[in-house]
Amino acid sequence: MDGENKNPETDETEAAKKNAPGGGGGADKDARIKELEKENKDLKSQLDEVQKELDKMREEQAAAARRTRAEKLVNEMVNRGVEFADEEDRENEMKRIAGLGDDAFEATEAAVKRVKKKDPNADPNADQKPEDKNKDKKPPANKGKADCGCGMSADAGVRPADVQDGKETSLEDNLKSGFMAAYNERVGAAN
Numbered sequence: 214m215d216g217e218n219k220n221p222e223t224d225e226t227e228a229a230k231k232n233a234p235g236g237g238g239g240a241d242k243d244a245r246i247k248e249l250e251k252e253n254k255d256l257k258s259q260l261d262e263v264q265k266e267l268d269k270m271r272e273e274q275a276a277a278a279r280r281t282r283a284e285k286l287v288n289e290m291v292n293r294g295v296e297f298a299d300e301e302d303r304e305n306e307m308k309r310i311a312g313l314g315d316d317a318f319e320a321t322e323a324a325v326k327r328v329k330k331k332d333p334n335a336d337p338n339a340d341q342k343p344e345d346k347n348k349d350k351k352p353p354a355n356k357g358k359a360d361c362g363c364g365m366s367a368d369a370g371v372r373p374a375d376v377q378d379g380k381e382t383s384l385e386d387n388l389k390s391g392f393m394a395a396y397n398e399r400v401g402a403a404n
Contacts, residue, residue, distance in 0.1 A: 228370035270277070279318075283311035286322055293328040295384060320395040 242243060273342075287307050297303040 273297070279311045280307070282318065283307045285323060286310055286318075290325050290328075290384075293325060293330050295325075316395050316399070317392070320391035321388060323394075324384065324391035327387050327391075328380075363402060 284307055287303060287310065290306075291297075291303075297306065310318065313321060
């Protein structure tokens with residue numbers, strides 16, 4: 214009778230017999246430990262790869278969230294009357310805002326909220342003073358001395374500079390004040 218009629222034993226039962234006291238499987242134990250160490254090393258490398266993929270996905274998700282926030286803020290800027298030269302200019306502004314840190318973004322958002330909303334139904338010339346509405350019209354021709362009631366005309370066709378009341382500030386001024394407020398808040402918190 215050859216070895217063919219012998220009942221085949223599984224690897225597990227052989228390992229159990231060798232690991233049993235007096236089984237003499239010291240060499241097999243070392244081989245099994247090395248095998249488990251190799252498997253452990255492989256699993257750790259797989260875990261590192263999965264962690265890198267997870268970090269990359271989180272980074273992409275955060276970038277998408279920043280992009281969405283920036284897009285909403287740019288749309289709000291447009292609603293409040295900020296005009297962009299073209300779509301590329303608008304896209305560049307969106308990228309710039311998306312790249313801001315949280316404090317800078319909040320300051321920018323606060324500055325945009327301070328800008329008065331543009332009324333879509335309002336007359337574009339409604340903001341102008343009455344003399345501003347007439348600035349496109351030709352000034353009246355100088356009348357003779359007797360008609361104007363004065364000896365000479367000193368305006369020489371030049372209008373004096375319009376005086377700003379300081380109530381309306383530019384977006385740049387609003388951003389500066391917002392950044393300074395955030396800076397002062399942070400410096401105050403540090404002291």
